[in-house]
Amino acid sequence: MEWKQLIDEAISASGQAYVPYSNFKVGAALLTADNTIYRGCNIENASYGLTNCAERTAVFKAVSEGAKKIKAIAVVGNTDGPIAPCGACRQVLAEFCGADTQIILANLKGDFVVTTINELLPGYFSAKDLQNN
Numbered sequence: 001m002e003w004k005q006l007i008d009e010a011i012s013a014s015g016q017a018y019v020p021y022s023n024f025k026v027g028a029a030l031l032t033a034d035n036t037i038y039r040g041c042n043i044e045n046a047s048y049g050l051t052n053c054a055e056r057t058a059v060f061k062a063v064s065e066g067a068k069k070i071k072a073i074a075v076v077g078n079t080d081g082p083i084a085p086c087g088a089c090r091q092v093l094a095e096f097c098g099a100d101t102q103i104i105l106a107n108l109k110g111d112f113v114v115t116t117i118n119e120l121l122p123g124y125f126s127a128k129d130l131q132n133n
C-alpha cells in the first residue's frame with residue numbers, strides 16, 4: 001500500500017461528505033494492521049458542534065469493526081497546504097495510532113506531508129495518565 005493509494009481512497013471518501021453548512025469536504029482513509037481500509041468523511045449537523053470530522057468517522061468505523069491498530073491514515077481536504085486535523089481528531093488519533101503510524105496529511109493539489117502523532121500532539125493525554133486511579 002502506497003501513500004498515493006491511501007490518499008486517493010481519502011479523496012474518494014470525501015465524495016460522501018455531508019457538509020451543507022461549511023461546504024468543506026474532507027475525506028480520510030486508514031489502513032489497519034490486517035490490511036483493511038476504512039474510509040470516512042465529515043458529517044455536519046444543524047447543531048454545528050455535533051459535527052464529526054472525516055478522521056474520526058474513519059477511526060470509529062474501524063474500531064467498531066474490531067480493528068484497533070492503525071498502520072497509516074490519510075486525510076485530504078481542499079486546503080492551500082496539507083490539511084491540519086483539529087484538536088479533537090488529534091486526541092482520538094492518539095488513542096489508536098502508535099508512534100510509528102504514518103499520518104498522511106494532503107490536499108487536492110497533490111501536496112502532502114507524512115507525520116506522526118507525537119509531532120501532531122506532543123504530550124497527549126493517554127491511558128498512562130490514568131494509572132493513579
Ligand SMILES: O=c1ccn([C@H]2C[C@H](O)[C@@H](CO)O2)c(=O)[nH]1
Nearest residue numbers: 022024026042053054084085086
Ligand atoms: O481535518 C479536518 C478539518 C476539518 N474537518 C471538517 C469539520 C467540518 O465539517 C469542516 C469545517 O471545519 O471540516 C474535518 O473533517 N477534518
Ligand SMILES: [Zn+2]
Nearest residue numbers: 053085086089
Ligand atoms: Zn477533527
